Amino acid sequence: MNNKETKTDVILVGAGIMSATLGTLLKELVPEWEITVFEKLPSAGEESSNEWNNAGTGHAALCELNYTVEQPDGSVDISKAIKINEQFQVSMQFWSYLVNRKLINNPHDFIMPLPHMSMVQGEENVTFLKKRFEAMSNNPLFKGMEFSDDPGQLMEWIPLIMQDRRWDEPIAATKIDSGTDVNFGALTRMLFDHLKTKNVDIKYKHSVDNIKRSSDGSWELKVKNLDSGSVESHTSKFVFIGGGGGSLHLLQKSGIPEGKHIGGFPVSGIFMVCNNPDVVAQHHAKVYGKAKVGAPPMSVPHLDTRFIDNKKSLLFGPFAGFSPKFLKNGSMFDLVTSVKPDNLVTMLSAGAKNMSLTKYLIEQVMLSKEKRMEELREFIPDAKSEDWDLVEAGQRVQVIKDTEAGGKGTLQFGTEVITAADGSIAALLGASPGASTAVHVMLEVIQKCFPQHMKEWETKIKDMIPSYSVSLMENPELLHEIHTSTAETLGLSKKELVLS
Ligand SMILES: Cc1cc2nc3c(=O)[nH]c(=O)nc-3n(C[C@H](O)[C@H](O)[C@H](O)COP(=O)(O)OP(=O)(O)OC[C@H]3O[C@@H](n4cnc5c(N)ncnc54)[C@H](O)[C@@H]3O)c2cc1C
16 A cells, blocks of 8 residues: 655665665765765664675775785785775765764764784785885885784784794784774764764664656655555666665666676674783774685684774674675575576576685584684684674675676676766676775765766865875875874874875
8 A cells, every 4th residue: 555655856765885875975075065865774884785785894905815815926916906006095074074063973983993913824925915015114004014924023013812822833913003893774864963963864674675767867766664564765867785685686677777687695703802901901903804715805804902882802703694685684585586587597607606705604504512612713822612603694795797808607706897888877796895995985976977967066075085086095295194194083093194
């Protein structure tokens, strides 16, 4: 039954970090546009953006070894790390702008300074880490990075990891103090609180069930009010599908040709959490290791200090796993119902190509707590089972598509913005590097969907993000200025100021 019809300028589907960021950007650029948000859960930031569903790493490529690849000639390609670092600087500038204008407050409620470290064992890995360090530390984006294979120095940096360790293999680490721990759940909620003050209509417990194009080119959404059970009809000139794992189904319903031949591969995750204050006090860093052979890049093990609700804890993981759900609060039929005639071949090809990955993920789901403790003990040799609890992490849906390089059904590990040719609808698929680069990705949505406004909006965008359309790596003075001002505004480490 349709008991309500409304028209608006912009509809954002989903109340995660992506919709929060796009809504906030648009309200700064065109305050007069009317925005409505539909979220099926009772509050914002409850799916992947929630603080306990992701690892809270401010991904700036300071410690993630999978962003730097060893080439056949032995050199280390750092181009992906440069790209991600530049994208993270965009987020930092926007968050800093919001704090400076008092649009959000108390930055330490969502971002904390925390050293980022990479740690490896074994001679070959140590040689790789050293080469990677040499390639990165000469770049202004990564200045301040330190390398050590000296046990005394490592004991000072990471006592919890070094004590009680057997010395049968070489071990080395890099450390950079300008890393961050980000509470993306808190940030999402802050942004939605801010949007409420800007008259954005945020409707929780409203599930978008269908999206159809109207004859005048606008979009009509069928939205179920989960309290009353009634179905409402809402029309908008522009729709952003920011449903996280739920985006693929809605993109398919929109029927746009750009959404065809795309599938989704769900990867679930489990973390281990330690709240014992004696153990927590002995570690202060995010320490990323190397993914195990056969493991997907998103399951690189890391031991992180987390700051959630002013409390410090330790997080280890993620252990990847397989579940057919596309959202943590999703349905067991999500994977099956995402298979359509147009993506059937793509999905079957991906299935055939990724048998070993699927087997690996299913084996991971079956791991006992003690088996997971064994993996943790590669980081903390004397970790005690009673100090660690298992927590279910968020769900990721990796994009599957046909590519020239990989052929039919190639699994992608990044984020993808899919837009209609006329820019009236956009969807965000994929998960990595995710929330950290939300501002860059949402600017990409704006550029693709509102090209006619870009000239008029450019001055305002530069006011919010001084490095917009500029390479910071090639402008070390601007980089220094931005590092200094964002560190001051967001209350980050003063050591960061050593950077330039
Ligand atoms: C285990 C794990 C670790 C991660 N670690 C990091 C990290 O360390 N650093 C980092 O930057 N990123 C990390 N990420 C990625 C990051 O969490 C995501 O990229 C980001 O949160 C995605 O935000 P989103 O707004 O797109 O989706 P979400 O936060 O999932 O929000 C989507 C919202 O849409 C709603 N929704 C879905 N369908 C509908 C519908 N039909 N109608 C109404 N509402 C709907 C959902 O209920 C949900 O609230 C991690 C992710 C996972 C799973």
